[in-house]
Amino acid sequence: MTMWGAEEVGLVGSDYHVSQANHSTTEGERLSDYLVNLNYDMQNLPYNISELGGGSDYASFLTAGIVISGLNAGVSDVKTKEERDYYDQMFGQGKGGIAGVTYDHCYHDFCDSLANINPLVHYKLTQAAAYVLEYLGRHDDLRLYLYPQSEIQQLERLLLHKSTRKYNAQTEFYKKN
Structure with a gap:
């Protein structure tokens, strides 16, 4: 298990780890030894399918050809009226949140702390992560x-030949070196 730091200033930890693993010859530390990256830093209940934005630690693994997965708490996206109504149906009237505001007003802010964790959501997402594992x-x-x-053949070719393209997770596009 690995954990990353410095995500708020860029994908410093995961970018560094993937770049080092790409050159490692130590068994278990080589990028070719990875099968999947499970990103469980942010979680969401009830769920909606969310798009990958590239601004999280999974981006380094995805661009290196490693399968990724994860759970997301909604981060800074704005909750729609339809989502609020959906959540109200699941949790009871008035418990679906507020439409037109961000899912998590504390995302990457000073109040993004242990005190901001919803115990029910944390419990359900722990169950979801355990199920996936x-x-x-x-x-x-x-x-x-x-x-x-x-x-597999495509991945092995990618790992044998250094790519001439570099993913910039902060701007979410590929740049030619």
Whole structure:
């Protein structure tokens, strides 16, 4: 298990780790030893499918060809009326939050602390993370499940040849070196 720091100033920790793993020759530390990156830093209940924005630590792994997954608490996106109504149906009238404001007003702010954690959401997301880990752990050949043969061949080619493109997670686009 690895944890990253300095995400608020850029993807410093995960970018550094992936760049070092890309050059490592130590078994278990090489980028080619990774099968999946599970990003559980932010979590959301009930759920909506959210798009990848590139501004989190998974970006370094994704651009290196490593499968990623994670849970998201909604961060700084604005809750729609439809989402509020959906949450009201699940939790009871008046408990679906406020439409037109961010999901988490403390996201990357001074109040983003342990005091801002919703215990029910934390519990449910811990269960979700445990389910994913158990589900993945039950596969006899996790690599084959995560990377169908054509994907494995493509990944191995990528890992053997240094890319001429560099992903900039802060601006979310590829730049030519």
